[in-house]
Every structure is written in C-alpha cells, then in structure tokens.
Amino acid sequence: MHIPDGFIDAPTSTGAAVVAVVGIGVSLRRAAATLHERQVPLCGLVAAFVFAAQMLNFPVAAGTSGHLLGGVLAAVLVGPWAAVVCVSVVLTVQAVVFADGGLTALGLNVINMAIVTALGGYLVFVLLRRMLPATRHGIVLASGVAAGASVVLASIAFTVEYAIGGAGGVSVATVFGAMVGVHVLIGIGEGFITALTVGAVLSARPDLVYAARGRTAPALDRRRVLTPSVGN
Secondary structure (H helix, E strand, O other): OOOOOOOEOHHHHHHHHHHHHHHHHHHHHHHHHHOOHHHHHHHHHHHHHHHHHHOOOEEEEOOEEEOOOOHHHHHHHHOHHHHHHHHHHHHHHHHHHHOOOOOOOHHHHHHHHHHHHHHHHHHHHHHHHHHOOOOHHHHHHHHHHHHHHHHHHHHHHHHHHHHHHEOOOOOHHHHHHHHHHHHHHHHHHHHHHHHHHHHHHHHHOHHHOHHHOOOOOHHHHHHHHHOOOOOO
C-alpha cells in the first residue's frame, strides 16, 4: 500500500501533500477538543503498536503479502481525529527513516493510510455499531468489519489517485482489479488483528476505549464498577 516515488506524477503528489497537511491540521485541532487527558499516553502506545505491526507482513495469495494499516484500530481506541495524527506520524517515520514509501508520495500515503482508513473506516464502524447490540462483542465485531472495509477504501483511494496522475503505464481498470482484489484479502487479516486487539483492550480497560464511551451496555462496564479508579 505504500506508494513509492515516481508512481504518481508530481502535480498529483503535490496536491495530495496539501490535502494531507490540511487534514492533519484539522485532526490535531479536533483531537485536542475530544481526547481525554488520560488517553494521551494511549495515543503514543497506539502509534508504537501500529508502527511495529506495519513492519510485519502476512502472506495473502500468489506471493503477495499485506500488513496492518491500523486506521480503524487507532480510531476505535483514541478517536478518529487522533487516529489520523497517530498513523500520519508512523508513515512519516517510515518514509524518512526506513524509506518505506516515497518522500514525494508521503501526502498520498497519508491520505490513503491515515485519513481514509481512520475517518472512512470509523464512519463504517459507527454505522455498524448502530445496528449491533451495545455490548463488548458488538464493538469488537463492528471494529473488525470496519477495519477490513477501511483497507478496501484505501485501495479505492489509490486507484482514484492513479487515474488522476498515474505514471505506471497500466490501465486504470487493471489497477482497480488488482488493488481491490488483493486488498479484500488483506482486509480480512486487518479485521482479525483489529478485532483481537480491541477485544483485549475492552477486557482490560474499557474506560480507555474512545468508541466505548457512554455507548455500552452495563455488562461491558462491570469491571469498572468492581474496580473503580481513584477519585470516582
């Protein structure tokens, strides 16, 4: 999913960089207004987890591999706006330090892997959550499905960018079929990892999960009742 230098032409990459900077700026302001103080350290942990998970690839098909994008995982844990910032930081470090994704394509990668996955994926999560029971299992299921869908959304965003300024010499239809087809499979792995991680955090500290604030049935908050935090 990381776009290298030269795969998308300079005008499109420049425009994407502007959009990415604006998106990160808006996300920073919105995150500052919605993030609880005790969730700030969690943002650092989420960014570190996404960074480590993106370094690990899992096989998909025919020699193709995929890795966690982490947008929905971060959005469920710390909120969609903070998630954009967390994943953008990860992508920047990867591009600058590890040459994973081109520097000229960094704006494109931020749009696809941070903004689209975090905001678009979280929208899918919210829609699913409204249809599912307001329980721990409902949140876990919604997060897993939304995470899988976010990967497909990111692949569609890449195809749109390629249609605007692709320099690969391959038809848009071919790129769309290859990208979406492979990333449906990658999305299954993304959904599985996200569901497991969200479920683990909900079991241990549901009070720290952004998506569970004030939206869960009493059963989910039973641990909090039995072991109240200091000052409650």
